[in-house]
Amino acid sequence: MPLSARVCLLAILLAAAAGCSRPKPPPTEQQPEPQAQHTELRDAIEEPIDKAKAVEKTVQDAADQQKAQIEAAGG
DSSP: OOHHHHHHHHHHHHHHHHHOOOOOOOOTTSOOOOOOOOOHHHHHHHHHHHHHHHHHHHHHHHHHHHHHHHHHTTO
16 A cells, blocks of 8 residues: 555545544533432322331320339339
8 A cells, every 4th residue: 555545545544533423421511400308208208207217206205104104103
């Protein structure tokens, strides 16, 4: 292959490579569209936790009341 053909081929390859670039990022001025809030899964996870916390408070209140009754009875 003659030298001029190699130079021409190299120039074509460089031009093609220069045309390939990363896409430009979207402008930062625009806020992304808000997505729908899917809370069913979160609610399903939090519901038993909230119930357990309520039961824990009830048990603790009963224990405190029993302790107070024992102390009042002279124990």
